Amino acid sequence: xxxxxxxxxxxxxxxxxxxxxxxxxxxxxxxxxxxxxxxxxxxxxxxxxxxxxxxxxxxxxxxxxxxxxxxxxxxxxxxxxxxxxxxxxxxxxxxxxxxxxxxxxxxxxxxxxxxxxxxxxxxxxxxxxxxxxxxxxxxxxxxxxxxxxxxxxxxxxxxxxxxxxxxxxxxxxxxxxxxxxxxxxxxxxxxxxxxxxxxxxxxxxxxxxxxxxxxxxxxxxxxxxxxxxxxxxxxxxxxxxxxxxxxxxxxxxxxxxxxxxxxxxxxxxxxxxxxxxxxxxxxxxxxxxxxxxxxxxxxxxxxxxxxxxxxxxxxxxxxxxxxxxxxxxxxxxxxxxxxxxxxxxxxxxxxxxxxxxxxxxxxxxxxxxxxxxxxxxxxxxxxxxxxxxxxxxxxxxxxxxxxxxxxxxxxxxxxxxxxxxxxxxxxxxxxx
Amino acid sequence: xxxxxxxxxxxxxxxxxxxxxxxxxxxxxxxxxxxxxxxxxxxxxxxxxxxxxxxxxxxxxxxxxxxxxxxxxxxxxxxxxxxxxxxxxxxxxxxxxxxxxxxxxxxxxxxxxxxxxxxxxxxxxxxxxxxxxxxxxxxxxxxxxxxxxxxxxxxxxxxxxxxxxxxxxxxxxxxxxxxxxxxxxxxxxxxxxxxxxxxxxxxxxxxxxxxxxxxxxxxxxxxxxxxxxxxxxxxxxxxxxxxxxxxxxxxxxxxxxxxxxxxxxxxxxxxxxxxxxxxxxxxxxxxxxxxxxxxxxxxxxxxxxxxxxxxxxxxxxxxxxxxxxxxxxxxxxxxxxxxxxxxxxxxxxxxxxxxxxxxxxxxxxxxxxxxxxxxxxxxxxxxxxxxxxxxxxxxxxxxxxxxxxxxxxxxxxxxxxxxxxxxxxxxxxxxx
Numbered sequence: 102x103x104x105x106x107x108x109x110x111x112x113x114x115x116x117x118x119x120x121x122x123x124x125x126x127x128x129x130x131x132x133x134x135x136x137x138x139x140x141x142x143x144x145x146x147x148x149x150x151x152x153x154x155x156x157x158x159x160x161x162x163x164x165x166x167x168x169x170x171x172x173x174x175x176x177x178x179x180x181x182x183x184x185x186x187x188x189x190x191x192x193x194x195x196x197x198x199x200x201x202x203x204x205x206x207x208x209x210x211x212x213x214x215x216x217x218x219x220x221x222x223x224x225x226x227x228x229x230x231x232x233x234x235x236x237x238x239x240x241x242x243x244x245x246x247x248x249x250x251x252x253x254x255x256x257x258x259x260x261x262x263x264x265x266x267x268x269x270x271x272x273x274x275x276x277x278x279x280x281x282x283x284x285x286x287x288x289x290x291x292x293x294x295x296x297x298x299x300x301x302x303x304x305x306x307x308x309x310x311x312x313x314x315x316x317x318x319x320x321x322x323x324x325x326x327x328x329x330x331x332x333x334x335x336x337x338x339x340x341x342x343x344x345x346x347x348x349x350x351x352x353x354x355x356x357x358x359x360x361x362x363x364x365x366x367x368x369x370x371x372x373x374x375x376x377x378x379x380x381x382x383x384x385x386x387x388x389x390x391x392x393x394x395x396x397x398x399x400x401x402x403x404x405x406x407x408x409x410x411x412x413x414x415x416x417x418x419x420x421x422x423x424x425x426x427x428x429x430x431x432x433x434x435x436x437x438x439x440x441x442x443x444x445x446x447x448x449x450x451x452x453x454x455x456x457x458x459x460x461x462x463x464x465x466x467x468x469x470x471x472x473x474x475x476x477x478x479x480x481x482x483x484x485x486x487x488x489x490x491x492x493x494x495x496x497x498x499x500x501x502x503x504x505x506x507x508x509x510x511x512x513x514x515x516x517x518x519x520x521x522x523x524x525x526x527x528x529x530x531x532x533x
Numbered sequence: 534x535x536x537x538x539x540x541x542x543x544x545x546x547x548x549x550x551x552x553x554x555x556x557x558x559x560x561x562x563x564x565x566x567x568x569x570x571x572x573x574x575x576x577x578x579x580x581x582x583x584x585x586x587x588x589x590x591x592x593x594x595x596x597x598x599x600x601x602x603x604x605x606x607x608x609x610x611x612x613x614x615x616x617x618x619x620x621x622x623x624x625x626x627x628x629x630x631x632x633x634x635x636x637x638x639x640x641x642x643x644x645x646x647x648x649x650x651x652x653x654x655x656x657x658x659x660x661x662x663x664x665x666x667x668x669x670x671x672x673x674x675x676x677x678x679x680x681x682x683x684x685x686x687x688x689x690x691x692x693x694x695x696x697x698x699x700x701x702x703x704x705x706x707x708x709x710x711x712x713x714x715x716x717x718x719x720x721x722x723x724x725x726x727x728x729x730x731x732x733x734x735x736x737x738x739x740x741x742x743x744x745x746x747x748x749x750x751x752x753x754x755x756x757x758x759x760x761x762x763x764x765x766x767x768x769x770x771x772x773x774x775x776x777x778x779x780x781x782x783x784x785x786x787x788x789x790x791x792x793x794x795x796x797x798x799x800x801x802x803x804x805x806x807x808x809x810x811x812x813x814x815x816x817x818x819x820x821x822x823x824x825x826x827x828x829x830x831x832x833x834x835x836x837x838x839x840x841x842x843x844x845x846x847x848x849x850x851x852x853x854x855x856x857x858x859x860x861x862x863x864x865x866x867x868x869x870x871x872x873x874x875x876x877x878x879x880x881x882x883x884x885x886x887x888x889x890x891x892x893x894x895x896x897x898x899x900x901x902x903x904x905x906x907x908x909x910x911x912x913x914x915x916x917x918x919x920x921x922x923x924x925x926x927x928x929x930x931x932x933x934x935x936x937x938x939x940x941x942x943x944x945x946x947x948x949x950x951x952x953x954x955x956x957x958x959x960x961x962x963x964x965x
Contacts, residue, residue: 145602155589156590158587171797171798172795173797174791203634203821206820248819363827365604384684388643390791392635393635
């Protein structure tokens with residue numbers, strides 16, 4: 102711990118510090134690093150945990166438990182045995198679960214496209230575009246969610262994330278507007294803040310009255326089984342709760358095995374009420390003859406039940422845990438007590454959310470980039486890429502190995518401090 | 534050959550014939566058949582030709598030729614080595630080919646959805662819906678093409694199929710209307726008439742002037758390598774020809790391995806101009822992190838080049854050829870010379886197109902259904918399922934084995950004759 106936080110330093114002390122930090126940054130640039138903390142990609146070691154999939158189904162044949170020849174056309178809802186495995190982890194009855202392609206993002210995209218082309222069950226018309234449909238976006242959040250809204254011309258209303266999930270007072274206030282049609286949620290080990298929604302948050306999302314009769318919760322449960330701590334964080338069953346509260350069609354649940362088996366070759370899931378499932382499959386029936394059932398069979402054999410999934414995820418956790426610990430160690434060592442940075446200590450998921458001094462995130466990303474350390478663009482965790490306080494940076498530690506990660510983090514913390522000192526000096530010069 | 538065609542029979546002869554045919558139909562119903570000629574599904578024997586895929590990539594690893602780890606995210610355009618294999622068969626340069634999911638229908642659907650949401654390169658606005666965009670539909674054609682148009686609210690204008698492809702005089706007349714934005718084509722061994730477009734047809738499609746600057750040919754080359762005769766029917770390269778004629782963005786080429794490897798677990802392709810490829814991938818970038826590259830790797834290793842594809846398709850042809858021959862034999866034996874049926878003798882593809890007496894197709898399908906023989910619904914090969922002459926039936930012989938196929942066909946020819954006699958009698962009674 103330092104004697105003084107950086108913001109408390111005198112102008113002269115900051116000036117001295119700036120010179121030292123710039124020297125250090127110059128040396129960092131000279132190292133020719135090529136490191137990448139941008140995306141939540143599994144590491145090769147994680148992917149290798151699912152190596153048996155690469156030879157499956159092999160000699161074990163191509164027949165599903167119900168006798169389906171998985172090689173042929175058909176079976177829009179996906180293999181029952183795979184849906185049974187993921188019913189528990191995703192908290193959706195197997196008969197209300199759809200196992201589809203290799204991408205849950207694609208399923209979310211299709212749901213929104215179908216909403217704007219046709220409306221959802223309960224809609225009196227297609228969802229209007231170009232600013233007349235609004236989607237609530239807890240921030241910081243997942244850039245790809247926001248990119249879909251932007252592409253489809255849907256307005257985004259940021260809602261602050263708290264320690265217990267989105268600010269529910271704000272959510273309940275906003276859904277009184279009939280143009281507010283949806284909310285994005287990553288309810289467990291959230292991207293990027295690693296928050297798991299509290300029981301009260303989930304209950305309020307399930308129970309709240311919305312002006313729009315066709316309001317939808319996009320429940321992207323991407324990290325449902327992705328704990329890294331000793332104890333898993335519990336999440337309430339929003340689909341069941343919504344039904345209990347008289348809103349059976351409120352929730353679209355999404356999930357996938359992308360960060361369980363192979364990132365590009367996994368299986369994605371959609372779960373919802375029977376009416377919503379019929380709605381989606383009705384659209385899919387015009388779009389495709391069915392998903393890749395052989396890949397679903399591979400997954401069903403590799404992960405025959407929920408305990409098999411849990412055991413497999415333990416092995417992922419063993420690989421990810423040291424990376425999260427390393428981030429905390431390196432950040433604490435240099436930035437602890439400086440008053441210019443705070444960060445999350447995730448108990449699951451894929452990301453650490455780092456808040457630097459207001460107005461400094463873009464500069465940190467720039468300084469790191471000059472030194473060969475690629476970070477997620479500043480602002481990416483906000484709609485339209487605009488962080489109003491320019492302070493949030495998402496760190497994705499899964500892909501690099503521990504040595505690379507340490508090098509990247511040691512460069513990063515320097516850049517955080519340098520950007521802060523630049524900013525504080527400019528402020529004390531009256532130019533900030 | 535009969536002495537007299539059925540339409541030339543007297544009322545009395547027809548009445549006698551009706552009694553005999555109804556008896557025969559009654560006996561057919563008593564057999565309790567459960568046969569299905571509805572969909573172009575590969576048979577288990579055909580699927581088994583690709584059995585090695587089920588154990589791939591196995592111990593051969595997960596690394597593409599360019600070093601890509603196929604298990605991880607990324608690579609929106611698909612594996613270069615697989616695109617190289619299918620570049621020749623699909624007549625698209627590999628760098629202008631996209632290898633995507635498991636369904637070319639999905640790619641067609643996405644192209645039309647993106648056209649109505651955003652427009653295509655050359656559009657001044659999104660394609661209007663609800664009858665203000667028209668798509669030319671050569672008939673008889675593929676029901677799933679028409680179903681997409683119907684779903685998206687696009688008008689369909691039928692154009693007769695001839696022995697050389699769509700009636701090009703009619704096509705050229707219709708594209709003078711700026712609301713005519715597209716044409717569906719299955720250019721080789723067409724669904725269901727098995728016509729391969731002539732050189733002149735392809736040239737005229739490539740060269741014609743269209744009022745819409747953003748007109749598109751949806752070139753569904755589903756049967757590009759699916760000949761069953763000794764000599765393959767040649768098809769001109771429409772993408773190259775369109776470019777030569779100053780319409781580089783005119784053509785969207787589609788294809789897939791669904792009827793080459795595994796029907797539900799193959800790889801689909803989109804090929805077009807660089808501008809169109811960028812357009813589609815730009816949309817896909819918001820929708821997914823990328824296709825299943827492990828499945829693409831499997832396919833690239835199983836089918837390393839175009840000659841490997843050709844050799845593999847020879848084995849398919851050996852299984853399909855006897856089925857096409859059997860259809861011709863059974864139909865000729867009972868319906869030859871009756872004057873109430875004509876049918877195609879395919880040199881490739883998956884279907885036989887059967888024309889029965891005008892006004893009889895729905896009745897034939899009904900009579901066959903009563904006897905446990907499922908046929909594609911009458912009218913399915915026309916927009917909105919309405920065959921104005923109620924005469925076309927699509928036969929899909931690939932799935933059943935030869936014995937089942939013979940049983941189904943022998944039932945079918947009876948139903949064709951029975952429906953014709955009913956119709957002729959009604960006409961001679963003045964009630965037709």
